[in-house]
Amino acid sequence: MKMIVMVMMMMMMSEGSMIDQTCKQTPDFNLCVSLLNSDPRGSSADISGLALILIDKIKVLATKTLNEINGLYKKRPELKQALDQCSRRYKTILNADVPEAIEAISKGVPKFGEDGVIDAGVEASVCEEGFQGKSPLTSLTKSMQNISSVTRAVVRMLL
Amino acid sequence: MASTEALLPVTSRQDPLSESRSDQIPETRRKRPIKVHLAVCSGLLLIALYVTLIVTHDGSTAQNGAKDETSTESRARLAGVSEKSNDRVWRLSGDGKTEAFPWNNTMLSWQRTAFHFQPEKNWMNDPNGPLFYKGWYHFFYQYNPNAAVWGDIVWGHAVSKDLIHWLYLPLAMVPDKWYDANGVWTGSATFLDDGSIVMLYTGSTDKFVQVQNLAYPEDPSDPLLLKWTKFSGNPVLVPPPGIGAKDFRDPTTAWKTSSGKWRITIGSKVNRTGISLLYDTTDFKTYEKHETLLHQVPNTGMWECVDFYPVSKTKVNGLDTSVKGPDVKHIVKASMDDTRIDHYAIGTYYDSNGTWVPDNPSIDVGISTGLRYDYGKFYASKTFYDQNKKRRILWGWIGESDSEAADVQKGWSSVQGIPRTVVLDTKTGKNLVQWPVEEIESLRLSNKKFHMKVGPGTVVPIDVGSAAQLDIEAEFKIKKEDLEIIFGEDSVEADEEFSCQNGGGSTVRGALGPFGFSVLADQSLSEHTPVYFYVTKGKDSKLKTFFCTDTSRSTMANDVVKPVYGSFVPVLKGEKLTMRILVDHSIVEGFAQGGRTCITSRVYPTKAIYGATKLFLFNNAIDATITASFKVWQMNSAFIHPYSADDL
Numbered sequence: 001m002k003m004i005v006m007v008m009m010m011m012m013m014s015e016g017s018m019i020d021q022t023c024k025q026t027p028d029f030n031l032c033v034s035l036l037n038s039d040p041r042g043s044s045a046d047i048s049g050l051a052l053i054l055i056d057k058i059k060v061l062a063t064k065t066l067n068e069i070n071g072l073y074k075k076r077p078e079l080k081q082a083l084d085q086c087s088r089r090y091k092t093i094l095n096a097d098v099p100e101a102i103e104a105i106s107k108g109v110p111k112f113g114e115d116g117v118i119d120a121g122v123e124a125s126v127c128e129e130g131f132q133g134k135s136p137l138t139s140l141t142k143s144m145q146n147i148s149s150v151t152r153a154v155v156r157m158l159l
Numbered sequence: 160m161a162s163t164e165a166l167l168p169v170t171s172r173q174d175p176l177s178e179s180r181s182d183q184i185p186e187t188r189r190k191r192p193i194k195v196h197l198a199v200c201s202g203l204l205l206i207a208l209y210v211t212l213i214v215t216h217d218g219s220t221a222q223n224g225a226k227d228e229t230s231t232e233s234r235a236r237l238a239g240v241s242e243k244s245n246d247r248v249w250r251l252s253g254d255g256k257t258e259a260f261p262w263n264n265t266m267l268s269w270q271r272t273a274f275h276f277q278p279e280k281n282w283m284n285d286p287n288g289p290l291f292y293k294g295w296y297h298f299f300y301q302y303n304p305n306a307a308v309w310g311d312i313v314w315g316h317a318v319s320k321d322l323i324h325w326l327y328l329p330l331a332m333v334p335d336k337w338y339d340a341n342g343v344w345t346g347s348a349t350f351l352d353d354g355s356i357v358m359l360y361t362g363s364t365d366k367f368v369q370v371q372n373l374a375y376p377e378d379p380s381d382p383l384l385l386k387w388t389k390f391s392g393n394p395v396l397v398p399p400p401g402i403g404a405k406d407f408r409d410p411t412t413a414w415k416t417s418s419g420k421w422r423i424t425i426g427s428k429v430n431r432t433g434i435s436l437l438y439d440t441t442d443f444k445t446y447e448k449h450e451t452l453l454h455q456v457p458n459t460g461m462w463e464c465v466d467f468y469p470v471s472k473t474k475v476n477g478l479d480t481s482v483k484g485p486d487v488k489h490i491v492k493a494s495m496d497d498t499r500i501d502h503y504a505i506g507t508y509y510d511s512n513g514t515w516v517p518d519n520p521s522i523d524v525g526i527s528t529g530l531r532y533d534y535g536k537f538y539a540s541k542t543f544y545d546q547n548k549k550r551r552i553l554w555g556w557i558g559e560s561d562s563e564a565a566d567v568q569k570g571w572s573s574v575q576g577i578p579r580t581v582v583l584d585t586k587t588g589k590n591l592v593q594w595p596v597e598e599i600e601s602l603r604l605s606n607k608k609f610h611m612k613v614g615p616g617t618v619v620p621i622d623v624g625s626a627a628q629l630d631i632e633a634e635f636k637i638k639k640e641d642l643e644i645i646f647g648e649d650s651v652e653a654d655e656e657f658s659c660q661n662g663g664g665s666t667v668r669g670a671l672g673p674f675g676f677s678v679l680a681d682q683s684l685s686e687h688t689p690v691y692f693y694v695t696k697g698k699d700s701k702l703k704t705f706f707c708t709d710t711s712r713s714t715m716a717n718d719v720v721k722p723v724y725g726s727f728v729p730v731l732k733g734e735k736l737t738m739r740i741l742v743d744h745s746i747v748e749g750f751a752q753g754g755r756t757c758i759t760s761r762v763y764p765t766k767a768i769y770g771a772t773k774l775f776l777f778n779n780a781i782d783a784t785i786t787a788s789f790k791v792w793q794m795n796s797a798f799i800h801p802y803s804a805d806d807l
Binding site for chain 2: 085088089092095096103106108109110111112115119122126
């Protein structure tokens with residue numbers, strides 16, 4: 001029994017270290033580790049797999065932000081113009097950046113994945129700037145920027 | 160919508176290209192070194208602010224624009240560290256004070272080029288299998304039929320009689336076999352001895368493995384080569400032992416060895432060493448892999464789109480890919496996956512053992528300080544031998560530098576550069592020379608000739624009417640007395656640190672530069688793209704000339720990458736400074752000294768569009784008076800359209 005526990009602990013430690021090693025090379029170690037550990041595939045993934053998990057997080061966050069944007073039209077009608085711009089930008093993340101990145105990483109041409117991931121950060125920033133300092137989306141934007149830069153660092157390891 | 164800012168009047172004699180909104184102080188270089196360093200630092204910070212605003216949207220482009228060191232660092236896998244510093248600067252500038260730029264359809268539709276090859280819509284990348292056959296130039300290309308971003312890749316196809324007036328044809332190859340189900344990727348054509356064509360291309364299999372496949376025209380008597388047959392025995396090559404399943408792509412045109420076999424090379428990597436694998440074949444169906452590589456260079460990462468070809472040491476015509484001999488050097492070129500830069504090196508090929516040795520190993524293929532076809536946005540390039548006019552012609556993929564949202568909104572992404580002839584520079588022997596194919600001159604409409612002396616700190620509007628489709632050929636002379644100033648004065652230090660990227664752009668004034676043209680400018684120069692020479696005092700007190708394009712003020716938009724591009728250009732004794740610029744809406748191609756240094760840029764003005772696009776000549780030097788002699792042609796559209804029976 002003790003042997004099994006020890007072996008399991010050793011397995012966990014050595015699998016954690018792939019995530020550890022990868023995340024050390026990103027701009028936000030803690031964010032990286034928490035994102036990857038929160039996905040069951042994380043413990044057994046190679047670098048491509050880790051990148052795909054992170055791209056999935058981008059997708060989830062973009063969806064969440066789009067929902068938030070949709071809700072804001074009623075609550076903050078004076079922000080319509082900026083919200084329209086943000087809606088367009090986040091739809092780009094969902095419909096263009098994410099599928100491009102998934103296809104590119106899966107097929108082994110990571111540079112197009114890097115393009116998609118970088119662009120996700122760009123689109124989030126442009127959306128944010130549309131509010132000229134009075135954004136209701138700032139914490140979501142910052143999340144996207146952070147996840148984008150962490151993901152990009154992981155994708156670069158494939159190049 | 161766009162914020163209006165106070166601008167210096169155009170006629171100001173003080174630093175005409177600077178603007179009050181920016182933090183730039185016109186710095187002079189003819190001062191003590193400390194001030195020079197300050198200038199460099201403030202210039203650097205500014206470039207960093209502009210460029211990293213979008214966290215290097217296009218990785219390598221911005222890296223090159225910001226600092227050359229960044230690309231070296233990336234290769235040394237310090238990417239995490241350099242990205243971090245970019246992020247910090249980016250957040251500073253994302254303080255909500257700059258207004259986001261909502262692109263409207265008027266602005267976006269202006270961006271489409273008039274005489275560069277691009278499909279009717281959607282995404283394009285690498286040029287594939289270019290060739291000349293039965294009176295037609297053929298061009299194939301990586302294409303996404305479904306979106307304005309990369310994906311679902313097929314082979315697009317177009318033909319032309321003159322490399323300029325293209326006609327769209329149906330798709331040549333789609334992913335309809337297991338061995339290319341996940342992508343019909345880049346490949347090259349070879350002409351066999353009997354004049355028939357074989358095409359080798361990379362397929363991404365249903366299991367995501369990269370393999371090489373053989374295809375050939377279904378009907379060789381069809382000059383349009385509409386249909387292609389895939390060899391029933393595909394794939395003909397799979398990744399060999401020791402090579403990753405996703406590190407094996409972009410087979411080259413084959414060349415004949417002295418033993419009569421065909422030989423190809425395919426780029427790959429082993430850890431961080433970029434390599435070029437070598438295979439021999441007699442029938443393009445079965446291959447022998449060489450134990451040794453054609454070449455390899457450590458720390459350069461994956462080599463994509465390798466190209467290998469001979470150039471004459473003495474003649475100006477191109478050479479068939481199989482040519483060898485004492486009158487010939489061989490070029491090895493590769494596209495660096497890591498940095499998105501195409502590098503080449505000149506060397507000697509040893510056919511007996513299939514090896515190639517660079518003339519100058521310190522600037523070997525992929526070394527950051529090595530030679531590039533183009534110092535701007537230019538990737539996945541490929542040459543072919545044009546047996547029709549005995550030329551070697553270079554195609555290059557020019558991607559976008561804007562956001563993907565803009566690409567999706569405008570419905571397309573990427574263009575091809577104007578095809579260029581490539582020859583060895585017989586005068587220097589150390590670099591290639593490229594020039595737009597002469598057929599482009601058929602697009603020249605009316606022209607205006609100018610000859611003028613331009614004093615230091617002057618901007619001259621050049622009235623040519625519409626200024627979005629131009630061909631400019633110019634010659635510059637610096638007044639002899641002004642040259643002597645820079646030579647004579649001991650306080651003028653040799654400017655060994657200058658590069659286009661860290662020189663601060665076109666507003667940083669030196670004794671002998673910058674001077675050149677501002678293209679895609681609006682009347683008040685709130686948006687403009689300077690293409691210029693910058694002459695410095697180099698080592699041994701010799702003059703050193705740089706050719707640059709500064710896109711940092713090309714647009715008010717902030718979701719666009721805006722680097723300063725460029726490089727040193729060799730200027731030999733007795734030569735005048737010459738430049739040629741092709742302007743075609745959102746693309747600018749500059750050629751210095753007859754094509755010794757070339758720069759392609761993507762530019763997305765928001766105001767300098769339609770009737771508001773202007774052209775200026777400027778001399779931002781402190782001491783030098785420049786004499787400029789130049790001709791500006793209006794360029795016609797190439798009217799690229801789908802092929803119809805009327806086109807025969």
